[in-house]
């Protein structure tokens with residue numbers, strides 16, 4: 501893997517310099533993290549990424565936005581609009597999870613236009629290709645699976661979710677212990693079905709070296725998927741989840757030995773009191789590889805508001821050491837997200853990541869809060885709004901009662917404590 505090789509040779513590759521500058525750390529810090537496997541830089545060697553990012557220990561918590569079509573809805577132009585929103589609201593990476601018939605055109609367009617790293621789940625392509633042939637994923641061959649991985653590598657994908665931890669043993673545990681929500685990962689469910697139908701071990705697990713050789717050739721970072729992540733707070737931290745995590749830890753070690761960058765995906769749905777344990781366990785079992793969490797949602801009872809239920813979990817996860825947060829939109833569990841849902845999800849996750857960074861003591865994180873607080877206290881509305889996370893929304897709300905030129909707002913009016921305390 502180019503960056504690790506560069507790091508091993510002590511070369512300050514251009515990419516390392518750029519991410520170091522963006523993070524306000526030294527190139528040496530990034531190189532050391534790459535060597536130890538605590539930092540990854542997802543960047544396919546075929547792409548020239550305008551806004552690259554490093555993910556891992558000691559760095560700003562990053563956020564990913566999932567976009568992409570479903571079999572029901574979506575097209576190239578709609579997904580490119582979602583990508584524009586991801587750029588506008590500062591996602592660090594996007595994942596194209598398209599499963600419509602035009603998945604190839606969508607991925608190609610996103611890779612061409614995206615200034616940031618792009619990730620995928622190659623198994624989705626295998627499933628759509630099988631459907632095109634009036635077949636099913638369970639009937640695909642191992643070569644079909646590797647054809648999609650190779651094709652997407654050549655297309656320029658920067659990081660892959662690989663569901664190699666759903667093994668026969670793990671599925672045996674799932675059967676034995678049972679669950680409320682079963683398997684909620686699409687890749688995990690597809691793989692489990694394939695294994696049952698073919699009465700065979702997971703081909704990504706069995707042929708993991710083949711995955712590694714493609715990843716190495718194209719400098720693709722692997723994101724080892726948690727196919728058995730809990731989909732209900734009632735299933736959190738159960739035996740199948742932990743058994744899979746142990747396997748991912750072993751696979752991560754193999755990836756590192758081969759010079760392939762690797763991160764680990766995590767839950768899912770986790771009650772607040774189990775989040776710290778989940779993060780610490782991942783770090784321990786996976787030798788401190790970067791942890792990429794989906795939320796986690798801290799309760800299951802609020803569909804329509806899962807950007808909030810999950811951002812609560814994401815901020816705690818970030819604080820306890822998660823490095824990369826996959827956003828959740830208000831449409832989670834209900835529908836493919838709209839453009840507005842993508843925006844809402846992104847803002848929720850920027851808040852989660854930033855609040856984690858304040859608590860983790862990430863360089864300059866608190867400085868932003870100080871700036872906004874100073875403008876707020878002096879009721880300097882223009883600068884207060886301009887410095888905020890979503891100036892358009894803040895301005896629209898502030899304008900409701902035409903107080904833009906006043907030194908109070910419509911909430912307390914003449915009883916504004918900031919104004920009163922200023923005088924005393």
Ligand code: SF4
Nearest residue numbers: 909911912913916917
């Ligand atoms: S009026 Fe109330 S809400 Fe508005 S700036 Fe003053 S203290 Fe804040």
